[in-house]
Amino acid sequence: MPLLTRTLSLPTLTPSARRATGGSRGQDGTVQARRRRRKPRLITGLDIGTTKVCAIIGSVDEDGRITVLGMGAAPSRGVRRGAVININETVDAVMSAYGQAHELAHIHPREVYVGIAGDHISGVNLEGTTEIANPNAGVDRRDCMRARQRALKMILPNDVEILHTFTREYAVNERGGITDPIGQFGQRLQVKMHVVTGSVSAGNNIFRCVRKAGLRTSGVVLQSVASSLSVLTEREKELGVVLVDIGGGTSDIAIFQGGVLQSISEIAMGGDIITQDVAKMLRCSPHDAENLKKKFGHAVPLEVDIDERIELRAPTPGAKRVTHSRRDLAEIIEARVEEILLGVQKQIQRSGCADRIYAGVVLTGGTALLEGIGGVAERLLGYPCHIGRPQNMLGMSGVVSTPIYSTAVGLIRWAVQEGESAQREGWLVRKIKKFLDIYG
Ligand SMILES: Nc1ncnc2c1ncn2[C@@H]1O[C@H](COP(=O)(O)OP(=O)(O)OP(=O)(O)O)[C@@H](O)[C@H]1O
Ligand SMILES: [Mg+2]
Secondary structure (H helix, E strand, O other), X not given: OHHHOOEOOOOOOOHHHHHHOOOOOOOOOHHXXXXXXXXXXXXXXXXXXXXXEEEEEEEEOOOOOEEEEEEEEEEOOOEEOOEEOOHHHHXXXXXXXXXXXXXXXXXXXXXXXXXXXXXXXXXXXXXXXXXXXXXXXXOOHHHHHHHHHHHOOOOOOOOEEEEEEEEEEEEEOOEEEEOOOOOOOOOEEEEEEEEEEEEHHHHHHHHHHHHHOOOOEEEEEEHHHHHHHHHOOHHHHHHOEEEEEEOOOOEEEEEEEOOEEEEEEEEOOOHHHHHXXXXXXXXXXXXXXXXXXXXXXXXOHXXXXXXXXXXXXXXXXXXXXXXXXXXXXXXXXXHHHHHHHHHHHHHHHHHOOHHHOOOOEEEEOHXXXXXXXXXXXXXXXXXXXXXXOOOOEEEOHHHHOOHHHHHHHHHHHHHHHHHHHHHOOOHHHHHHHHHHHHHO
């Protein structure tokens, strides 16, 4: 790929020195081999979440291996349910998270990929059909492109643009289930696509925050799509899998089958509402409730010893300490976890994929760290379930290998997977950038 064509910076050799090392080939050919090796690509994954903004700087070698060079995180106060509501607060958080990552990595990557989420995001299934231009030669690339263009000829409301397009399958003369129709004979080619749209103004807000923080956005990716790249395997996506990223403000669902994204949806509840419930029911501050939830929280009350007590710090110096039953805490948590997971169940039913989820459910996002949540998901959804965390990285991989960083790592994976094409900006990105060039 053109971005990767520059060679590693080697010490410059004078012609005489070159001769001394055996010419440009070197005595054993290593100089040329090293010259041929491409420069690693440097990418930042920037996850602007509801509870935290996090930046991960990664270097990608020519085989696509990611080495984590730096990471940083800052509390997010300017985002509500995935959407930026306060630009200055968000800019501060981006600068802080990126600053920490830069301090560790000592580099400023050229490419910054940012996640997008919120209730402005929708996923729709579209179909397009075309005549095969030369039936005697079979389907060619132009036929496929024409079919896709027809599918995408949808009328978008103002302020809405296409963020991602995924080709689900092709059909030739009504014979469906074809992933690559090139060369197949027939008269009619049909394509089924899943198209993700988002609000231009929501994207504008993200661009503005990133730009004000002194960075340049290379691509915008749906957060659940990014998370799926860091925690799902190709085999799971092939078999049929539901990814649920339960963050602070929202729970984002992405369903894959046959290796392709089939459906996305969002539930406007995440871990923050569990914390609010705990604070309300145990009459403590949100800060204490958050600590209790993380330290002693459990999603299955029956798995908690009925006699176990937990102690809250005294509200004022000298005041009496308050204790609660840990099982009571679990009961508060269980109720909301069940509500979120029943919402997930509804979305799975709605997707039409429910009977082909052979690889089960993968939970990720910070709330996936809640003890017992996997068991509740298995019981309510009726699929095997496990917790997904980013894997297969080098460098500081231990630090980022938690469900909290699935999106940020996935953003780097998106850039790697899409390579050049990710840099061919989507319509949304181009439109927003144009807007910002004029008004930004
Ligand atoms: N050990 C833990 N046990 C229970 N919950 C936890 C734990 N660690 C983090 N959480 C919860 O995870 C949530 C934050 O998750 P995450 O960092 O994935 O959210 P986010 O990406 O900022 O938000 P969103 O994706 O909704 O915009 C918070 O509600 C937090 O309380
Ligand atoms: Mg998130």
